[in-house]
Amino acid sequence: MVSFGTNADPRPSLLKIACIYFAYCASNWIWRRLFKIRYEPGENVKISELLRVWASILSGRTPAISIELTRECPLRCPGCYAYEEGHLGLPGITLRQLADYKGSELVQGALRLIEEHRPLHVSLVGGDPLVRYRELEELLPELDRRGIPVLLVTSAFRPIPVHWNELSLLSVAVSVDGLQPEHDARRKPATYERILKNVAGTKVTIHCTVTGQMMERPDYLEDFVRFWSARDVTKRIWFSLFTPQQGAVAPEILTPDQRRRVIEELLRLRVLYPLINVDERTIDEFRHPPASPKDCIFARTTLTVSADLKTRITPCQFGGTPDCSQCGCFASMGLAAIGHLRVMPGVSAGQLFAISALIGNGVNRLRSLRDPQDSIEYPETVEDQVA
Numbered sequence: 406m407v408s409f410g411t412n413a414d415p416r417p418s419l420l421k422i423a424c425i426y427f428a429y430c431a432s433n434w435i436w437r438r439l440f441k442i443r444y445e446p447g448e449n450v451k452i453s454e455l456l457r458v459w460a461s462i463l464s465g466r467t468p469a470i471s472i473e474l475t476r477e478c479p480l481r482c483p484g485c486y487a488y489e490e491g492h493l494g495l496p497g498i499t500l501r502q503l504a505d506y507k508g509s510e511l512v513q514g515a516l517r518l519i520e521e522h523r524p525l526h527v528s529l530v531g532g533d534p535l536v537r538y539r540e541l542e543e544l545l546p547e548l549d550r551r552g553i554p555v556l557l558v559t560s561a562f563r564p565i566p567v568h569w570n571e572l573s574l575l576s577v578a579v580s581v582d583g584l585q586p587e588h589d590a591r592r593k594p595a596t597y598e599r600i601l602k603n604v605a606g607t608k609v610t611i612h613c614t615v616t617g618q619m620m621e622r623p624d625y626l627e628d629f630v631r632f633w634s635a636r637d638v639t640k641r642i643w644f645s646l647f648t649p650q651q652g653a654v655a656p657e658i659l660t661p662d663q664r665r666r667v668i669e670e671l672l673r674l675r676v677l678y679p680l681i682n683v684d685e686r687t688i689d690e691f692r693h694p695p696a697s698p699k700d701c702i703f704a705r706t707t708l709t710v711s712a713d714l715k716t717r718i719t720p721c722q723f724g725g726t727p728d729c730s731q732c733g734c735f736a737s738m739g740l741a742a743i744g745h746l747r748v749m750p751g752v753s754a755g756q757l758f759a760i761s762a763l764i765g766n767g768v769n770r771l772r773s774l775r776d777p778q779d780s781i782e783y784p785e786t787v788e789d790q791v792a
Contacts, residue, residue: 467706469527470522484647492723508539511544512547554575561599565604642682646664687738690738695732703736704737744758
């Protein structure tokens with residue numbers, strides 16, 4: 406572990422600054438080797454995006470931020486992690502009890518948070534962000550004007566404005582829990598009928614979290630994909646697997662055999678249905694998820710903030726004590742797939758990320774010595790990851 410300064414002299418020595426610079430140059434050379442890798446057609450890896458993420462990590466910034474925009478949601482979905490006890494890490498307090506904001510206070514508070522951390526990507530989750538649709542009418546165009554890509558995750562319980570199609574950096578993901586009978590039972594009032602009505606005239610991502618109940622019937626996933634592939638509103642289809650908390654017992658939890666069958670089925674279906682926007686490497690990562698949040702690139706590069714715009718959700722977006730051995734997070738698997746790529750003999754992109762994060766942490770400490778208010782405190786230190 407690199408130490409910066411001493412109690413007697415908090416300023417880092419020239420030698421330590423030189424070490425950071427040397428490590429930066431070495432990391433730069435290796436990352437450029439990474440970007441010469443040829444990816445298979447259809448895989449969703451954009452070199453320019455990876456370069457921006459890497460630059461953000463090296464500068465000590467958080468590449469992505471996820472904001473629980475509101476505590477409110479008209480749904481009461483079984484197994485929803487956002488409302489579980491322990492999600493916030495605050496004893497006796499759940500998301501529904503947390504203070505949140507409305508109107509200009511919410512818009513300005515969210516913008517201040519984004520300005521503070523300068524992320525490359527913003528996710529707006531909840532609750533359901535569409536509860537604050539008036540505020541979104543102001544916030545989304547402003548983020549688009551600033552050139553910040555935004556993912557808005559919703560149940561589509563109310564209409565998605567057609568004029569949002571003009572926001573080139575906005576993606577809307579609609580959560581759909583399986584086929585209509587199962588979905589409608591779990592997610593009223595956001596029924597299939599209402600979703601189809603509320604997304605009319607737009608293009609959305611359909612995101613399905615696979616549960617144990619779905620895998621009790623053969624061909625369930627293909628029937629789901631066939632239905633949504635035939636709809637003009639579907640831009641792409643994503644799949645995650647239900648992620649439980651440690652020690653949880655629930656019908657949504659996949660058995661090891663069900664998980665294996667989901668993986669094999671997704672590998673088969675992605676070839677038949679081009680709207681499935683999950684590449685082979687990402688699907689394979691579901692076999693062996695990152696062992697802990699410290700091993701998860703997504704958890705390490707995404708800051709999740711709750712509805713009061715100050716409470717940080719740790720160790721990842723699920724909060725509490727997620728069972729990483731059963732993680733089904735689509736984003737986590739996608740970054741894990743990139744992390745396992747070899748950039749040179751004996752060196753993976755994930756190892757390089759850890760080195761880059763350590764450099765970024767050093768840069769952040771140098772920044773804090775110059776301006777204490779400009780430093781960023783992380784839930785866990787990157788040194789823990791590479792120790």
